[in-house]
Amino acid sequence: MHTSIATVCLSGGLTQKLHACAAAGFDGVEIMDSDLTAAYESPEEIRALCARLGLRIEMFQPMRDVEGVDAETFADNLRRAEAKFEVMERLGAELLLLCSNVATATADDDELVAAQLAELADRAAARGIRIAYEALAWGRFVRDYRHAWRIVQLADRPNLGLCLDSFHILSLGLDPAPIEEIDGDRIFFLQLADAPEMELDVLSWSRHHRLFPGEGSFELPAFLGHVLRAGYRGPLSLEVFNDVFRQTDPVATARHAHRSLRWLADRAAVAGGWEQDRLEPLQPPRxxxxxxxxxxxxxxxxxxxxxxxxxxxxxxxxxxxxxxxxxxxxxxxxxxxxxxxxxxxxxxxxxxxxxxxxxxxxxxxxxxxxxxxxxxxxxxxxxxxxxxxxxxxxxxxxxxxxxxxxxGERGAAGLRGWIDHVNVGAGWEHFDEAVLFATSVLGLTAETSSELPGPQGLVRSQVLRTPDGAVRLACNLAPPSAPEMPRHLAIRVEDAAATARLARARGLEFLPIPSNYYDDLEARFALGPERIGELRELGLLYDRDAHGSFVHFYTPTLGGVFLEIVERRGGYPGYGAANAPVRLAAQRG
Amino acid sequence: MHTSIATVCLSGGLTQKLHACAAAGFDGVEIMDSDLTAAYESPEEIRALCARLGLRIEMFQPMRDVEGVDAETFADNLRRAEAKFEVMERLGAELLLLCSNVATATADDDELVAAQLAELADRAAARGIRIAYEALAWGRFVRDYRHAWRIVQLADRPNLGLCLDSFHILSLGLDPAPIEEIDGDRIFFLQLADAPEMELDVLSWSRHHRLFPGEGSFELPAFLGHVLRAGYRGPLSLEVFNDVFRQTDPVATARHAHRSLRWLADRAAVAGGWEQDRLEPLQPPRxxxxxxxxxxxxxxxxxxxxxxxxxxxxxxxxxxxxxxxxxxxxxxxxxxxxxxxxxxxxxxxxxxxxxxxxxxxxxxxxxxxxxxxxxxxxxxxxxxxxxxxxxxxxxxxxxxxxxxxxxGERGAAGLRGWIDHVNVGAGWEHFDEAVLFATSVLGLTAETSSELPGPQGLVRSQVLRTPDGAVRLACNLAPPSAPEMPRHLAIRVEDAAATARLARARGLEFLPIPSNYYDDLEARFALGPERIGELRELGLLYDRDAHGSFVHFYTPTLGGVFLEIVERRGGYPGYGAANAPVRLAAQRG
Known part of the structure; x- marks a missing residue:
């Protein structure tokens, strides 16, 4: 597996990005023109720096909106292209990425588009440059990779091929299976990105919410399997931008990015039944x-x-x-x-x-x-x-x-318990990385994340667990402006009320719960005066669903940690999320 | 005009929110059940606090998913409702908000829904409570306010009316004009929220991106006009939640909120031709x-x-x-x-x-x-x-x-200039408020905002101007984690190159522009070697569009401010946005 990443995934200046890519172990990079334009270093210096760092410049993306235009515009586009070919020669880049026209195309005419691409390819061939044509999900006329492939076949130039991007294909819900019918040698490049399921216009979704493989909802191992079965042997390259990575340390992001590719290659190898790129098998903890x-x-x-x-x-x-x-x-x-x-x-x-x-x-x-x-x-x-x-x-x-x-003296006090779940927390800049870590390193499974209203903003909560529930981690993401939240450890016991009573007798003061909470609880669940009275007296929280019930309480926070005692009855699967706002408000005091 | 705001718009605990509402000048509040549940103060204490602060409790929102359900569920819902009626008596709240069922409704049967609402209303009437029924945009069966109105008419109870919410109506693109056909006395409550145009599922749009009136894309003055022409005379109440307000100081948010209602009432009065609630006319500066x-x-x-x-x-x-x-x-x-x-x-x-x-x-x-x-x-x-x-x-x-x-000595140096635009900046927590301030206080008009890629994340840029361009402010929003950006002042001159040459002769050092930028400029615009040579020599930036061209350069930053010198030729309307990434990267060094 050759790994690559687009410089646009990382924050900072171009040389800083290149150092970060090399440190994370990438074999190559895609350079976006705007990164080069904003750099003081000449293309020759960038080329030499990449050579020293052992990074191949896999691809250069210098221009857009070239094809499907009138003759005059196309002539000017060829002039632009020649200038960019020169930059590529100075950079030592041999592959040019050309995205389908989103702005200036006037003709939905495959013959015309193919003829213009053929002419561009002939100009490029004179410089030893190859062109990878990519269908953008919001292209003016060309949005589907199969359409781009038909055009490339029509143009019929050996140095004109396809660039496939998982985001542009999977975001539109296109079937990736027909990728296998494409001649693998004509797939010049492969860009990979994951994304969460969202109902958002595809351009905003792409620009703000892409994720590294394994962190979103796309079936990337299967996608990669199709591409590899087509015969593609080029680099696996990440093209992921989102609002978090644009702001965080490029070294950490590059390391995180590289891990996601290792994970993806392994998953694809396991799914495809081949040996190459396999890691030791995942071991869900017992x-x-x-x-x-x-x-x-x-x-x-x-x-x-x-x-x-x-x-x-x-x-x-x-x-x-x-x-x-x-x-x-x-x-x-x-x-x-x-x-x-x-x-x-x-x-x-x-x-x-x-x-x-x-x-x-x-x-x-x-x-x-x-x-x-x-x-x-x-x-x-x-x-x-x-x-x-x-x-x-x-x-x-x-x-x-x-x-x-x-x-010590084991078994003296007599409380029987289990670790029910552990809240590990994560800063906003590490949340997705923490999820990938838990799935790819610890062998846990991510549940759907939810949002809880806290007094200082919505808290995004993600549970990671083994299928049998023996290990459960909860990762809570607070808004960037909120102070760091304490983490906690939940102990499951057989009788939370008895544990609370004993602890209270020994002098433990619990997090105080508002009386209004119990009025609301009675309205919701009709537990009866006796049960409500006990919960109220002991400061216990309660929840119920179709599976069973949940009783829990929280200790005060000591430093950066507190404990929760939980009792699960029946098959209650949750964590008392309905009570989280009360707990968060109470902890805020 | 009576003003009101939902406590859920503000961050913090309930008593803190109430103090903020009173300080901002609101006449009343809507209290959300979850705010009360998380409060240590009893309903009686909240009632007394509101009385002391001069805040009417206009409405209470205690329960959801009541109607359109089977008989057994409905019986339990009535039991829940009785418990909540008691809380309302303790609070001194007389109006209950009931949103259309989003979860448990099983029957798309207006007769059944009306019968259940009628029974709920009769129970409420015994306590002197009125019920406002609201169609949520993502209701299971009832989403359109006209549908809710048909059901209210079918139920035919004097204490059952409608709650209208601008978000739920305008987000679905429903025509607000037929509101005028509703009996105004049966519109029990009016909730107002603005929102930006987005292609996002309506629930996420509502939960994360609502804005105060005047800050989004909804035609709220016209909307309010329809409601007032229907005969509604109740409070104008804000129900706005977004990711920013959940995190910011409730006192500032409440003040900002109140300003938006004053603005809206004035705009509606101007549009409707009535005198009440009018402010002094807006004066776009000259x-x-x-x-x-x-x-x-x-x-x-x-x-x-x-x-x-x-x-x-x-x-x-x-x-x-x-x-x-x-x-x-x-x-x-x-x-x-x-x-x-x-x-x-x-x-x-x-x-x-x-x-x-x-x-x-x-x-x-x-x-x-x-x-x-x-x-x-x-x-x-x-x-x-x-x-x-x-x-x-x-x-x-x-x-x-x-x-x-x-x-001093005027006219000696001989530079002729004008203030072209001023970049006033805004922290992420003040951005929308700054836009409303510029439109409602300064009389400027907001252009569509754009996003520019900076080295530490996307910068959202919003231009506020007079139609003739005599006054232009640019408001730039950096990501929360980025350091505060310097602000700047742009001076328009007749010949930027001459100004640059003179300044350089006098020893001014400009922000250094990468040589790669000029290679790219030549590829894009084919300016010819002489012109490119002059731009490169003087470190000038250039842009062009269909209207005209733009030449500009930046001084070094002194403290928290720098200057820009700009030359506009033809009718170039922009600010050289294409050059902003180069400028931002250069300022970062």
Whole structure:
């Protein structure tokens, strides 16, 4: 697989973009004319810089609105083209991208368009330049790749071929299967972009909301399969622009972009049944092994866990780390972080083959997480997510890390629990990347995202989970202007009311819930005075759907983290989203 | 005119929202159930707070999805409704908003819907409550206000009427004229929202992109005219939510909201030919009188103006203020601001009646700008725009403020110029408000906005101008994460190349333009080697369209301001937008 990316995907100046592409491991780039025009470096300097960085200039996009025009306009377009051919010679670029005319075309006449493209191609051939013709979804007359292919066949020039762009094909709902009928040698270039499902005009959708492969709704592995079966062997090139990438660090975006191509090539190889470009298989985790909270002084978290009924399960034999347990819920408190307040730092996952998970993560460009261990201690192996949270894999092949903790008393307090879900959060500039990380590295599945009204704007919430629900992460995206939200950890128990009562007796103060909430709850669900009275007294939140019911409450926030206790009855699948506005308002105080 | 606003338009908690509404001068509020549910204050406390603040609770929106359902569901809905009637009694709210069912309706049967609404209305009547039925644009069966009106007529209950919402009617492209055929007494409530033209599904459009009246594309004055001609005499209430208002200070949003209603009532009165609610007439300014740059030390701006060929026209007789002139272009340098770098602080406009402009601005809620003046000096009268820029009006009734400056030498350098346009900028949280300010207070007209690719994201650009082009403001909106952009002032001259040559001879260094830009320019316009050579040598930018041509260049940025020199030939109407990416990249360096 040769990887490429359009410079227009990244923020910054052209040389900065090129350095970012090279650092992320791309083999080549597509350069957009406007990036070159705004650069102080000459085409020769850009060419030499690309050569030093090991980047091929795969394609250059210098002009639009060339074909399907009257003779006079076409003559001027040829003059423009000659000037751009010169720039391409200076750049060392051999492939020119020509998008179907969106503005100046006057003739819906394939013969005329083909004749003009043939003349352009002949001019280009004299300079050793090839032309890739692309049907834009909003082209004046040519919008469908099959139409572009008919025109290319009519023009019949060896240096005139097609550029296929997944966005322009899939956004119009065109069937990609007939791509297989195209001669693969005539597909000169392949541009890839994903996008979320939206009902928006296709130009705005394209300009503001494209995503990297694996982050949207397009079936890109199948799409790529069609192109490869047609015989295409050129680079896989990303052409993705959206409002986030235009604003964020190009180095991070390029790395994120490269990971999406590795993911896509793997998925296409798995779907197509070929060996090339395959990664280690995805391993959906079997469960959450532990959650780690880190900070300089976690004594208030100790107190909170004790009040909730967790057992203190001991201290680590060599590190300033403590373990608390409640049945299957294990919380590790790590005080090795000077000067930091309590934060959700790590999540341990159980998998079948930890070494294979680490290999896959490395191949897909995830940074390995480092934790020092002494001889005889279990080595923690894992990766760092885009938001800095560390994920560790354990296949329990050796002896358990729990044996490294001693001096506590397990099973004394008697609370039985499980990690229900973990809210990992994500800044607005990392949200889509975090989703791709969870699916491509952690093996989780993305549910449809939803929007919750918070007091400082809509919060976009995305759940990532295993099909059996053993592992569930919730990623919440707050508006850019809102302060960073605390993250949280939800413990599932059998009886939330009993847990709340016990915790209250031990002095825990819950997040206070407005009385109006219970009046509304009674209006909605008719729970009866006794049940409402209990919920109100204990400050519990409640939800119900066709599957079952959900009772939950929140602890106060300690530093950057809080806990939620949840009870699920029946098959209630959600997270009490209807209560989120009340919780968010209460946390704001 | 009675003014009202839905609490859901504003960010923050309910009591904070109510204080903001009262401070902005609203007479009443619509309270959304979710705002009450998340509040710690009881309904009685909210009622008492509203009474103290002088806010009527015009309407309460407690439930959805009531009608058009099976008998069992309807029985539960009536139970829910009774609980909500109780909350309304505690709140002292007498009007309940009921939106057409979007989720649970199973029967597209007007008789059934009318019968259920009649039963709900009878229950409500027993409590003295009225019900306003509203057709939502995405209702399951009822989407058109005329359909809702037929159902209300069928139900035939005196306490059952309509709620009309401009968004739900105009977003579907429904004709608002038949509103006049509705009995005005049965229109119980009127909700107003504007919106930009978009091709987006109507639910997302409604949820993310509503605007206050005057900021979008809807013909709201005409819409309001139809409703008033139907005989509606209730409050004009705003129901506007978008991603910006959810995040910004509720006090500022409420003030902005109130201004939009004053504007709308005036426009409707002018269009309808009635006297009530009219403001002083809008006065499109006749020209720019001066532009003021303020800062602690402006000696580098003095030097810049001298290099460009401006005349030093003297010092103010009582203030630390200097005047520079070039023909009709007057720039005032105000050094009375300690500790601030150079910034574009004020703009003087010529109007026919300055006092009337000030009265109109005051009536529409604009803050008056203050500048001290000594006896015998001309008083500066004007207002402050949302971004802090001050606008002053002068009708030249008295003697000119220019006479207060002395000691300079006018006409010596000989540059003749005019203020071509002024870029006033606007933070993302003030953009739409700035547009409404310019149209409703300054009497300018908004052109269609455009988007320019900058190195840190798309910049949305909105030009506001008089029809004759004598006054043109450009408002640029950068992404929230981008640093604040400098503002600029464009001086039109007769020969930009001569001005550039002179300035260069006097030592001015221009913003350096990449050589690649000129290669591209030659490819696009075939200007010939001589002309391209001159542009390249002098660092001039060029653009051309069907009307004429445009030559311009930029000075370096001094503090938060820079100058642009422009030459317009023929009827070129634009601002060289094609060159903006090059300029933005060059300014970033």
């Amino acid at each position: 469960g959450v092994d532990f959650v780690e909270i880190a900070g300089e002084d976690l004594s208030d978290v100790d107190r909170l866990l004790q009040q909730l009924g967790f057992d203190f399960a001991g201290e680590h034999r060599s590190k300033r780390v403590r373990l608390w347990e409640a049945g299957e819920a294990r919380i590790v408190l790590n005080e090795q972080h000077r000067g930091s307040e309590a934060r959700l730092a790590g999540i341990g996952l159980r998998v079948d083959d930890a070494a294979a998970a680490v290999r896959r993560a490395g191949a897909i460009g995830a940074s390995e997480a480092f934790r020092w261990t002494l001889e005889g201690e279990q080595r923690l192996r894992g990766v760092e997510a885009p938001d800095g949270t560390q994920f560790f894999w354990d296949d329990r092949a050796g002896r358990s890390w729990r044996d490294e903790f001693g001096g | 020209g720019v009188d001066f532009v003021e740059i303020a800062g602690e030390d402006l000696s580098d701006v003095d030097r810049l103006l001298q290099q460009l060929g401006f005349d030093f026209a003297g010092e103010h007789r009582s203030k630390r203020v200097r005047l520079w002139e070039a023909g009709e272009a007057r720039i005032v340098l105000n050094e009375q601001h300690r500790g601030s770098e150079a910034r574009l602080a004020g703009i003087g406009l010529r109007v026919d009646d300055a006092a009337a402009a000030v009265r109109r601005a005051g009536a529409i809620g604009a803050s008056e700008a203050f500048r001290w003046t000594l006896e015998g000096e001309q008083r500066l009268r004007g207002v402050e725009a949302p971004d802090g820029t001050q606008f002053f009006w002068d009708d030249r009734a008295g003697r000119s403020w220019r006479d207060e400056f002395g000691g």
